[in-house]
Amino acid sequence: MLDLMTAEFNLDSSSTAPSKEELLxxxxxxxxxxxxxxxxxxxxxxxxxxxxxxxxxxQSEEVTQEIFLEIWQTAARYESQRGGASTWIMTMAHRRAIDRIRSSQAGRDRDTKVGIRDLAVPYDHVAETVEVRIEHERVEKAMSRLTELQRQAVSLSYFSGYSHREVADFLHIPLGTVKTRLRDGLIRLRDELGVTS
Structure with a gap:
């Protein structure tokens, strides 16, 4: 009887599921x-x-799909010595959810500004065209005052729509360097354009 119980225990312990770290x-x-x-x-x-x-x-289901796509694409970047797989995944999930909130809020703010502007005055195509051209020239002038490295990072990220990781891969530089160049470039642009935070 004892041998039968030992055999059952061994069978159960050999069928344990692999850890999340092993799966990752x-x-x-x-x-x-x-x-x-x-x-x-x-x-x-x-x-x-x-x-x-x-x-x-x-929206939660959509963001969850995006998270698992990111896990599939970036699993090789997971470093077990920096923490458990669950922590890595849940941190990614939290970051993605917060990003979605920020994106939604920015969209609502932008829509509200445009809606208020459109209600306040009748639409003037000529004035709008001139305003856009002047703003474009201001941005070009401000961009020309960035260093070449900052300009590359800002252009690829904000004008070409690449993610920070894609910019790092494209420029063959570490992700942290891309983030530093973007931060410094955006601070300089803000100063050049006279934007207050």
Missing amino acids: ARVAGGDESAFGELYDQIAPRVLGLVKRVLIDHA
Whole structure:
């Protein structure tokens, strides 16, 4: 009887699921089944976190999909010595959810400004064209005062629409360097354009 119980225990311990860290390492190698298993293990927690931040269920599902796409694409960047896989994934999820809130708020603010402007005065195509041209010239002049490295980073990120990671890959420089150049470039642009925060 004891041998039977020992055999059952050994059977159960050999069928334990791989850790999230192991799955993430396999995902980094392109293992789709490991990705599916990782998804099954952590997707409910990710969706729960995102939904607590965003409230809206449809947006939460959309952001959760984006998070798992990012996990698939960036699994090789996970460093186990810096923390657990769950922490890495949940940090990514929180960051994505906050980014969505900021993006939505910026869009609402922009729509409100345009709506108020459009209601306040009748639309004048000539004035609008002149205003856009003057603003364009101001930005070009301010951009010309950046260093070449800052100009590259700002142009690729804000005018060409590349992510910070894509800019780093394109310029063959570390991600932190891209962020520093962008921060310094944007501070200088703000000063040149006389924008107050």
